[in-house]
Structures are given as structure tokens and as C-alpha cells.
Amino acid sequence: MASCVRASMSDNQFELTIEVPFPSQREVSIALQSLSPDREPGTGGTVRTLSASANALSVKWNAVEARSLRVSAGSFLDHLALVMETMDAFGQPALP
């Protein structure tokens, strides 16, 4: 899966944006709703925002510390990979 990453830094604020394309609106919506409910743990000042377009999931981070941004992004990618593997394995109901 291709994704576009943009990172920048201004006023001691780190920002990271990832765009994850999906085959259809349905998969985008499922991924968004699976990944949204759990809040960012800790009080590291990292804010993660998820949003959906027609066929892509956008994730944006704003962080004060690069370290907490890296931890948050790393764990998000693990979660995203698991959701996508689950879709691949159980997404197409077997026809009788």
C-alpha cells in the first residue's frame, strides 16, 4: 500500500501527515471507525486527528516532542496494519 507522508516542524511543534489509500469508501469507513475510538495514551502533548475522504484515510499528528510523535505514529501503523490484515482475511464472506 502506498502512502504519502509529510513532516514539518515549526514553533517547536512537530507535524506529521499520512494518507492511506483504500480500494473503496467502505474500507475507509471501517478503518476510520476501528481506529478512532481509543484516545492517545499519556499526556505527552501529542494530538492525533483521523479523517476520511472518498478513498483514503488521513492521519495527522501534532506533537511537542519528536519522541512522543514517533511512538504514537509507530503504534498507529501497527494498529493500521492489523486492521488491514483483518479486512484481507475476513472481509469477503465465503459464498456457499
Next chain:
Amino acid sequence: MTVVIGFEGSANKIGIGIVRDGEVLSNPRRTYITPPGQGFLPRETAKHHRGVILTVLREALDEAGLKPADIDCVAYTKGPGMGAPLVTVALVARTVAQLWGKPLVGVNHCIGHIEMGRLITGANNPTVLYVSGGNTQVIAYSERRYRIFGETIDIAVGNCLDRFARVIKISNDPSPGYNIEQMAKKGKQYIELPYTVKGMDVSFSGILSYIEEMAHKMLSSGQCTAEDLCFSLQETVFSMLVEITERAMAHCGSQEVLIVGGVGCNLRLQEMMGIMCEERGAHLFATDERFCIDNGAMIAQAGWEMFRMGQVTELSDSWITQRYRTDEVEVTWRD
């Protein structure tokens, strides 16, 4: 007929079980086992769960002989437990619930243990001793809540046993508690340890510090064997648990005890509790390792009760929580 699939992964076990109207159709499970001397950490445990969860899900469906379309509801552990493993399991539960178009229901882990114990043993209204690596509570049902009569004021009894096992490098395979139980059978000498019951509550951290401090000295000087220590620790902590359980029974006028949670499959604990029950003319209910130790079917069973009462969890409310007390849940399915 109502078919519920349950996802559990709040600690080092990952289990997925399917229950159809009180019948367990499948209940596969994997355990993350660490080397002797090491405990399991949230990050590594979550990684273990991620690696096997889809295989376990496939097994659960295949063993039950069901297709996703046959399932009515997807239950998962909302808490309490370790954050990272809980999130891992909740992610898969949310994803399949959406893929299959099924409602989701978030289950309190402790309630899962209690409802599974009631289902398997047929206990009607027992005083419950819930003992595991993360929890130690004496519970009785009253007016739509499982009320906590007594609990640990520091660490869980299973945590005390697990950490003692680490001190003297007992294997974590299949579990430290099981290996302590086997070694305790060969213990010949009782070493006196602190006995810490405080009213209806118990404390284990002082006992652990004490035994951590003295174990190596006593072992190297040949004053006692590792087997003696296992025996003495079990006798002490289990006596404390039997004492507070008996007091809760007296308070409630209860004639039934149900032991649930991973430590609950310890046969010596069951034997000691059985002696107390016999003296009071009460009845003891316990289950074996399949249902005592964390498993998916217990979450499916509690989820089944909740779903039948019309309870579902919206995706936006399906966040996990590391702290979730047993008495926070309104028990809508009992009188």
C-alpha cells in the same frame, strides 16, 4: 438461537470463543510465555497477540463449524487489563463487526469470569472469589450489581505468586502458578510468612517483599528448599483468601462459593475452600483451566447475556479502559 463470538486479550492470553445459548462451540487460546525470571510487558504482549489473533479467529470459526453470517453479535473485553493488548483485540473485534454487519458489545472482564463460572458450574447465587494475576476480589450479587465485599489493597494474589516464581526462576510454562502448585506438593516444612488480612481486604505486597528478601538466604544456607517456600506461600495466601470468603458468606447468608480466575484452577486452593464449605454445610463450585484461565468463551457468555437484554456498544463508545471495576456494570440479566 443467539450466537455470540467473544474476543479476550487483556493480559498474556489471547482467546476467541463462540457460545450458542449456553453451549460453548469453540474456545481456542494462545499464551504469551516469557523466559524464567521475566514477566510479560504490555508492548511485547500486544505484539504476540497481533501475531496470532487472526489464526485464533479462524480456528474459532472452523471448530464451531460456523460462517460469519451465523454470528449474531461480536463481544470483546472493554477492560480492565493492560492497555496495549486490550487495544489489539478491540481493533479486530471492531473490524470484523463492521465487515460482517454485526452489533458490538463491550464486556467487563471480571463479569465475564463470573458469568462463565455460573454457566459451567450451574451455581445459582454464589459468593464469588475472583483470583488471578491482575485481580483479587470477593464478590456477591445484590440488586443488579456484583458488589465487591473484599479485595486486595495492593497487588493481586496471582501477581504475588508470579513474581515469587521469577525470584527463584521457576518456569512460566505453562504458567508460573501451575509450576508452584506442583513444587508445593513436595514441600515438607512450613516457613512462617506474614499473614495480612485487614478486615474484608487482603494485602500481598508485604508477603512478596518478605519472601523476596529471605528466599535466597534460606535457600543458599540450606535452611529450606524451593519446594518448602512454594508450599508455605500457597498455604499462607490461600488461607487468607478462604478467611475473607468465609466472612463474606456469613455476611450474605450464602451457601455457595464459586471460584473463578486463573488462580482458581489451583487444586490446593479448591481443596482448602472445600474444607471450609464442608464445615459450614455450603457448596463449592470451581472450574478447570479451560474456563478458569482467561478465554474467549467467557466474554462471549457475558456478551450473550448483555445482548439478550438489548445492550450493544456503539463503535464510537467502544474505547478500551485499563480500569473498570466489577461493580460499575449494571447487571440487567439477573433478578
